[in-house]
Amino acid sequence: MSELKAQLQEWREAVLGRIPAAPGWLGGNWNRPGIPFLLAVLIVLPLLFSAASGFLQATIYALGYVVMALGLNVVIGFAGLLDLGYVAFYALGAYAVGWVGSDFISGANVNLLAGQTSAFGIHLNFILILVCAMIVTSIAGMIIGLPTLRLRGDYIAIVTLAFGEIIGTLVTNGSNVVIFGQPVTAGNLGISSVDAPYFPGLGTFGLLNLRPWYWLILAITVVCVFVAYRLRDSRLGRAWIALREDEVAAVSMGIPLVKTKLMAYAIGAAFGGMSGVFLASFDQTVNASQFEFSFSIFIVSMVVLGGIGSIPGAILGALLISYINYYLIPDVLNTLPHTFGLNFDLNDLSIGIYGFLLVIVMVLRPQGLWPEKRRKRELAGEVAPELTELAEPSAGGVTAG
């Protein structure tokens, strides 16, 4: 038996030895053999499904939400600031597409590497819109963050919630606000003539073939996962965790409070904006009714369900919740009661089932599905009791006084 083990170990080392070490800037965790394999599977995955299948569509949405969950995880998980207004950044990202990637601003006629478009409206290339949206949402994130700097715990929650609702109200009523003869938004009617992404050499994406969309959002997601890991292990990431665990101690050790907190808001917001840009062009519409409080709650539940502060947790939570909501309940299980001879659609119960699942999972696994290592140790009592005692007040990720 031990010979077999030794043999396995030898093979393992031989295989690992062939993999070139990741360059230093990639960080330590990236030369694991599983990662190229996982990436390869993810890239090949859409070829196994038909080009316009419902599953592929659900996956594209799910990856969009993964990006948002990663962004919110920076704010809630790393920095410990409970943000209930994340929908604001989704809205701003989506309206970036509505403003500079559609026919909406009909007085202008601009086309910057955006492929074939109509003769009016501002049309920028997808990447340019992405950059614009990231800049706009980061600034918005900092503005939203400013009044919360001196607040603690759940007071932050209500102020961010308020900002989210204010943005929601503004975009709904924006159709009545006219600047230079141009309404600001199209309100609940929606901006419907949104450009699909266009890349020189690849052409414009169409809705009959969803694979390019999938690869695009996969690329965005991979970049975001990488950025999230590098942020967590950076100087800034350690500063966030220090602030989360004990604000007073962190500040007295010389961590700049305002800069660190605002960076968390800005980076979290930029992720949300990016995902908003992608989802708006995938939806092909920007409708004010999408940007409601329930959306913020949707993303928060992904982060908490996965395990606050844990990057794989956020990914898992986002995938799970979006598959349940957009695939499992509406597509797969909807007709289930009929097969048992019951005369109702599961859709009538969808919010109830979703709520019930949230309760069950949280009660059974309070630390989340894939908890952060640090927290897992705290909860498992591996940290000395007196240390747990000290860590206990802030164990929820929200700074307590």
Add this chain to the structure above:
Amino acid sequence: MRDRTAGPLQFLRKKVGSWGLIIALLALPLYYLIHDLTVGYQAGLTASGHPIIHHDLSIIGVNLAEGLSAGAIWALIAIGYTLVYGIIELINFAHGDVFTMGSFTGASIWTTLGLTLATGPLGLVFGLLLTLIVTMFVTGSLNVLIERVAYKPLRTAPKLAPLITAIGFSFVLQNVGLLWQGGNPVAVLDLINESHVLFHISGVPIYNRYVLAIGMLIPLVFALNWFVNRTSPGRAMRATAQDPEAARLMGINVNNTISLTFMLGGMLAGAAGIIYALYGANMWYFQGFQAGLYAFTAAVMGGIGNIRGAVLGGLIIGIVQQLCNYRLGTQWTEAVIFVYLIVVMVLRPRGLLGEETREAG
């Protein structure tokens, strides 16, 4: 703790001081008051089609009366938020939906009791009183049940875990409401003849519904105040809110005290539900969402954990809401309420009547 980082905000707060807060709170009513007196408002057309312009305060009076009575409902819900937050530091997102259940239960009970528009005043009063008591008991028990199932197992879990179960239960209750009364607003029997003018106070008509809302708020708040401040379970509640660990060491059954808090909050939400259903003579499975949002805002604005603060916050939000509905249009109301909240939070981070709590310390 003084750090250079919060400089601009600190500076602003010092300059503006507490007067700034009062001015900010009064900005909207004062603006419309001056507007009504100087520019005036149109009170109809003359026979020849010219507008009649009045220069008095009766419209402001109507706004205030409507606002105070609507605020009474938000205040009752806000107390539930503030009690629960004060004791376990949880934003009970399911509370708004417990309020909805209050409306639905109340309507079913008075239908069962056989109350109709033809019922005499004595029967009506007794019927509604019985409805009120039963409903308060039902919603209170519902709230305790939610606490036992969804929050109690998570007492030692990370702080955001019960927030998610609260959201989960909110969805479950919404679904129950959806199956119970359907997806559209339902008309409720107008038992109290809500839009009947009972009397006038210097030109401002006082409707039956105003009397109902204010007339319920005052005794309920007094009863609650008495309970919390004068009785022994109330003292246990305050002790637990201050320091659960020390309270436990002093022999207080912390778990029962927390359940009691949920019971009280649920009872007030049930009462608010009945008032709401009678007030507008309709109800909707989704009403708890907006009501919960406003009430939570009210609780935070007043200083979360503080009962008088919750009532004050509720009344302020009611007035702001009615002023906006009437002057700016309902579509802007929510934004204006939240701007008010942010202004209060910036100028006074602990809320209007907030004290040093464990959280805000």
